Amino acid sequence: MSTQSDVILKQSLRKIEYPLCAKEALGRIVELICGRITSIKHMDLALDLMAEFIFYEVDRRGNKRPQIVTPLQELQLLEIMFEYFNSIPNEAARNSVFLSLFSGTTAMMRSGILSKLISIAVGVSSPVILLSASTWMQQLGCLSANSCKLAEALVHDYFYLIPNAKDRLKTLPDICPQFTANFLTAVAENYYLNSRKDKMFPPKILLEVITMWISENSSLCISAQQKQAALPPGAIAMEVTTPIAGLLRWCILAPLYNQESELYCHLHLALLNSILEIPQTVPAKAIYAQHTIVPISYVMYYVNDLKNQGLNSEQVLNDEKLQLALDRYAQAIQVALSMKAVYGHVDDLLNQLQHLPYNKLLNIVVNTHKRIK
């Protein structure tokens, strides 16, 4: 039930043409969400205003609009939103609005606008919007479908549409390291996983850019963990997942898929150096044991493939690609464990690693850490 004042507000907004009304609506929404007294009713009104006046999803009666916004309207809307976010000085307020506009329930629906907004923020360097996007990814989960979709859209914009994005993206870690880290976590999830057979491997330029970023800044991977996000009052901060486990998976699995680019070697080293830079915390929070287990099943598929090709156990063990993958795997696990950066079931991790085909280093590593336990 809307009160009289809500009705008056909506009516006054309806007098403004779309998408110009979005600007006015955004102002009202900030007041509703960040006002001194917030209530469910305020929140509901804010959500209504978003749906009707910003995203043009429903009409005055709350019915779903059949038509979608035209490209021109969308462009105008993006401009309004971009200007608006850049004009909110308070980080917590900005993040609150951002999280309400693209909440868990609405983000998928609004992902088109979201990704274009972030794409612009990357292109013209808006650290404040990137920081909000970073917080948004963190709160929804960097590995969530929403985050991955955003990452995919950005990769599309910057690595498929623009041929030479390297120079433009070079400084992104300086502009907003937190966003860059969360973007890396999400983007890592988009490749080297069977669930996404269509795009198994990252484009070369993406790999190059990522390698460059991490090589040049060994604390980049953990930068989202190092700064507390400014959240709306009462919100619970979600723990950020670092990109380390995901990107290590790329490096470990690359040889098995005949991805022989030297870049993987380089990225692997950059990641090891990044792990060395992780400050010790109690409890550890940088690398989740469960995430590091993922490659095991892929290695096992590969071994089965070899066996199916008729190779005997000794021939399998002598497979250079397999041994390279296992060397990298063992190196990563060793460095991560020695830095006490792994949280979760480390014992389980060590046990599962023992199921892998024999590799001397892996054997040394597992034994060493079992002994320490």
Next chain:
Amino acid sequence: MDVDITDEEYVIQRAKHAFTISPLKAKAWMITAKTLYPNNFGVQFEAYFIEKNAGHVKEAARCFSDLIGKFQQQPELLKEIEKVTTALRAESDTNDTEKQFLCEMFKHISSDVQHKLLLCTADNCEDTMEHCRLLLLLLQRFPTAISSNGPRLVDTLISAEKHSEDGHMPTNAYRKLLVGELLPLLAHDNIIVDLSPKMLFKLLNKSIEFYLCYLGLPQTSLQESEGKMDDPWKKLFAIVEFIGNQLGWEPGLINFRNNWSKEAYWQKILNYHQTNNDEKPLLFCISIFFMLCLHDYSSSLNPESSPGQIPTTFVLVEAFNDKNLPNPVAETKGKKRKSDGEYTQPHITVENPKFKTMHNNFLMCLNCWDLINSSEILQREFPKLSANLKLDTWISNFLIDYAIYKGKYEDALTGLQQIFEPMAQLSKFIRIASVLYITKNYGSSFDAISSAIPLLPSNNLRSLSSLLITGGTQRHLHYLPLSRFSVLQYLVKILLRSIWDNLEKMNYSELSIGNIFALVQLDWPQEEELIPPLIEHIKQNGSFHYPLFQNYLVNVDILEELTYLWTQGGQITLDILPHLGSQRRIGTRGADKGAKEEIKQCIKRQIARSNENLDELLENFITLERYHIKKCLV
């Protein structure tokens, strides 16, 4: 892969092997190895070597830091540490790539570890010199370590100096470290150093001795290879300031910064002298100031010459007055000390206003010396200090000028006779001649002139000076440039006056008159007023016999005067042709027309020679006619 090797060896082997294929892989292996075996020296050291050989500065620095933190006592590591410190000391040596790398690596090590590294090497060093150098390096890089390690290093250096072979030389290697490098470090602002007053005085003495050596003050041997030092005074002053501060001396006495000037400092010394009775600061400050003034005075007597010109040394001599000339511009009169009633300051001239500094520097030295001698304590203490610093020979140079200035000719002569350096002989004889002339020992003065003449410089000519004679009756001293013309001019003037002064005693001998004619030619017409009375004497005498006439008289004016006497002035006999013999006097009315003609021809010949080089003529005169000159000086 070899199955028998240990796990450690396996990992290292993989890393080394990977290096031949891919440095990236090798690094990944190294990181793994280091984290696997954090307490295994072999593994960690190998990791360092791999990074070093690959030229990775930052990584090598990281490995090296780890090593120093964990394995300080490993001999291999100590060797490597030594390499680093050696490299640090030869930082300018750019040819050695390993050294360059190690220096670069050192910069990437945290200061904590750098500190540890240097201290560790110094402590493990058996060679004292090395030990000191390392500690010094440590202090240079870590000023925070100065208060704890500085005094210890001072002790070490002093005792090392005492036991070293060349310890008696003020510029020995330990002293260089102590004075040249350590003391400036200790003088760092805001650092508290705990040194006893006794030690501080010792350091002050050693510093003065050291820097004076560089200034070449005491003529001790300073090897050419020692080279020159930039502004040693500034460095010495900094040390005086530091030590004075430590000893709680009056700040005004030890502040040599901010537009410091000798005049202002002199006033401070005077004020201090009048109001304080702590003699130590005064003794040291005035001594150092005196040395500075002496040094400046000595330098100003040997001014730098413009490029391509021969440098000229100046020497203070007694010059001459002419009552008939106007009094010199009385610029120094204003400065005259009124209290010094009975003693009037001599007037000092310099050849060129730009050399006025000689005079000013001299007066400042004089002030110092007078002050030192006015105080009982200073008079007692200064000689000790001076003997300690071996300043005596050097001060004696000033004391000669001082004696000349004060008219203490006995002292001056004593001082001059003690000069034995070959380079100083010319100035010695000039001054001896000068002093003996003033004290009317004309014969001995001439001996000194004779000794000086062969030493005349042949390459430094310069022209004649017009400043040797000034007006008035005030005593006149002059800074004489040691050039051929100036010296000859001066010596000739002394000789001329010696003969002139003796003229009456010699009863106006013709020889004396002739010699005066010869001598007066050099600076003609400066002393032309001497000639008319002599001509008058010849007139009265009726003849002029001078056997050296043909050899030395070439001045047209004098020749004209004589010819006039001979032709129109009266019956004056000119006995100037030795071969005609004294028996055959030629008169104007003489029967021997031939002889008359001969004299005419002779005078003509002499006039034709009037453009001859007078310097050579007079040099020959003095050298060859000693007998004839000496006769006039008895």
